[in-house]
Amino acid sequence: MRRRKERIDRGIKVRSGDVFALCSWREMLYLAAPRMLPIVGLLVLSLALSVYWQRVLLSVSVFALLAISWDILAQSGMISLGQALFFGSGAYLAGIMNHYWGWPPAVTIPLATIFGGLLCTLLLTPVLRLRGIYFSMVTLVLPLMLVRIVEATRIFGGTEGLSGLASFPTRWVEIYLIIAALLAALFGFRRLMDSDFGLVLKGINDNDRSVMNAGINIYWFKIQALFIASSVGAFAGAFMTHVYLFVGMPVFALDYSILPIAAAVVGGIGTLAGSTLGAFILVPLSEILRGLGGLRIVFYGLFLVIFTVALPEGIFHYVQRKYHQFERWAEVER
């Protein structure tokens, strides 16, 4: 029996340009498996993990959402250094609605998501004309300013924050809500960015003059992308408020801005799946390194450098390429 190596994807792709024509269960599995992996993986993880690691999974999912939010903006030509603005706005809005008006999480989270998104969009719309680093600087500064405003005016509990907020009924609600949100964001926005609407956003990133020249108001499209991204971040913030039962100045911390970027860069920019993967690597890594005490940051930094030097394209792109190049043995003659 003689054999030769053949690539699995070629047969699938050759049969049609854009649409995959699947001819067997095996081929269906080839396409479905990578998409099923996060769904099945998250469900299994949620059941298999200890209570402590379940908390880590919450935090992972929140950072994954922030990284997705960052990636949506980056794909639309806006490099944000201030995911903390989105996170903090959502967190404070949920906290305020719960603390002052006593609304339950089922009401505060959806409202904080929408109004957090609107608030951030309003704050950033005036600077949408700025490009590159100038836009980034404003996003970096805004959350820092908001912290000082809370501190100086002592509104919303000032430095103490608002505590004793309502919690979710059980930790299972917590964990499945955030898993559902993460999967919905990952698959939903991946689809959106692959649609014609997403193509226009990527076009703005690539060559905004050419998009303007098609009679498209690029600022209106940027505003829409900004609203989508900031709503995702605000949801994450509102969710965490009801997990910590507290909201205060730390929600505007730099961690919420920087870690999502690190996750997106390590995982791979431009796919959303990469950002998610990055968060799933970096956040647990940081937990594992906790035992090292003071040296934790050193090792953490070292890992970041190793990842970015060894795989500058991002882990996801590397894995995806290898998967597409995967070969099997096929019979030539017996």
Added chain:
Amino acid sequence: MSDFPLLGVRRLYKNFGGVQAIQDLNFELAEGELLGLIGPNGSGKTTAVNLITGFVKPAQGEILYRGRDITAWPPYKVVRLGIARTFQMVKPFYQLPAYKNMIIPLYSPRVKQMTGGKYGDRNAVALDLLEEVGFERDALVAYKAASALPQGYLKRLELAKAIALNPDLMILDELFSGLSLAEVASILPIIEKLRQQGKTIIMIEHRLKELFRIADRVIVLNFGQKIADGNVADVMESREVKNAYLGTE
């Protein structure tokens, strides 16, 4: 039809720092005309186009489209009125297939207006438009990544993107530059066809021989000033044009 010319440019000035890019430019363009805009390098041709399409704001002067003042309008609004342009330096989405590059103009509100609200399948429309500019329907070329296409096809893609907007006035900025004679010869019939459809066209060109075969009228710029305006034969006989192109004797 209105009494106004399709396009009117009046006393237009633009300077970049101390450089006078455009000085006192005046001209009118009638519906259906094909105007050649020529001049030596740096004479202000592209700046004039940028001013008309809103990519650059004039220091002084006004631009009228069908009698309506569109001076300093943002580009996307100018396009929605029916003025489409191509860029001299084509910059497609290199990683996307050629036909996907057509999606952005097809997403334009201008296109939605023209076809009564919506376009059915944008991909299908994209392929139709590409066929019009010479992407053979049965060949794979429309499906190839833009990065894999030769310059001739990229220029056609740029032209198709402008045609997709169904403009009344098309401004083609050095469409022929960098193309072989054969490639130019294959694009000329497309432009003839656009003219038959009643489109008004401004062409910036350095390839004068080809331009003169199709142009009704030529405007010559030099150092931002109009030095000649008229039909091809008269303009090329003008002493000033000879000086500008060949240097003073």
